[in-house]
Amino acid sequence: MVLLASRLRQRIQALPAPIAAALFMITSSLFFAALSGTIRFLGTHLHPFEVTFFRNLFGFAFMVPWLCHAGLGALRTNRWVAYTWRSFLSLCSMLCGFTALTMMPFDQAIALSFTVPLFATIGAAVILKEVVRARRWTATIIGFIGVLIILRPGMGGVQLAGASTTVQVGAGLAIFSAVLSAQITLIVKDLARTEPSDAIVTYMVLLITPMSLVPALFVWQWPPWQLWPWVIGMGALGSFGHMCYIRAFALADASAVMPYDYTRLIFAAVIGYFAFAEVPDLWTFVGAIVIAGAALYIAHREVIMRQSAATRAAAAAGSTGLEATDVSASPGKQTV
Secondary structure (H helix, E strand, O other): OHHHHHHHHHHHHHOOHHHHHHHHHHHHHHHHHHHHHHHHHHOOOOOHHHHHHHHHHHHHHHHHHHHHHHOOHHHOOOOHHHHHHHHHHHHHHHHHHHHHHOOOOHHHHHHHHOOHHHHHHHHHHHOOOOEOOHHHHHHHHHHHHHHHHHHOOOOOOOOOOOOOHHHHHHHHHHHHHHHHHHHHHHHHHHHOOOOOHHHHHHHHHHHHHHHHHHHHHOOOOOOOHHHHHHHHHHHHHHHHHHHHHHHHHHHOOHHHHHHHHOHHHHHHHHHHHHHHOOOOOHHHHHHHHHHHHHHHHHHHHHHHHHHHHHHHHHHHHHHHOOOOOOHHHOOOOOEO
16 A cells, blocks of 8 residues: 555656646545535434534544644744634534535535635625725626526525425525635635744644534434444545645646636535435536636636736835845735
8 A cells, every 4th residue: 555655656746747736636626525425424314513523523633643743833823813713613614514515415515615715705805905806896796696596596496485494594504604614714814924834724623623522512422333434534535635635736826726626516416416316407517617617717816916916016126126025925905
């Protein structure tokens, strides 16, 4: 097994960076889709609150070797409030998202999770006071049209009056989970201005694991032994997916690798069909494509504006004799 892993690593290292980054992102999408499928399966036997706790507990267990390697030196901080608030919101997002996975069609729940960049754009304008111009607002509106295509209110979608109340609640929880995830994105963006990435990841797993135990205790039941491989597998899938995700961004720009993240919907459709006997809905794919297109355009505009800001900073530094700095990491308003 070690020899096989070594040979696989050598072959990946021999690939051009853009191709390797794409493979890592597609692999992470596969792991995350499988993680969602595992959560959906366990949710039929255990309460979603308990599934959330085990997801974080074993995710933390698989992260311990990495944490030991990174060391505790990166944990010095004076931003405990931001870290705690981020972990609390992450827990709430997980509780809502995991519950939604058990209440509505699998592929629709995954598709609605792609709305995070849309809500993040709104949050950036309202909370961070960033200047969001017409192009990004237009893309955001188009993205929400994609949500309506999936939900199809009054036209046979999950919000139809005659549809299952459970499915309606699930759709609401999925969207609320995306709203919370967008808020988390803004907090992480703010933390990244002053905190090392190792600390951001470390505090997440350290804080959310005991937090998630509290709601789980109210619905606690020990899983039967047949479920323990799936329970432990959640931690492995989440950790491996996270590692591949980070590796993809280390090899290429976000704008180059993010399109491959949407292969998660394809994997979700396959898992939904074979594992849960759910036939993928054409309108779910259409809506997901609209949402993905809007999100990718928003990401593209962010890259363009960061590059433009960096160019202006470099020109200003050249004219004043100062060394250029990374403007994208500095505080202040961003014109997009």
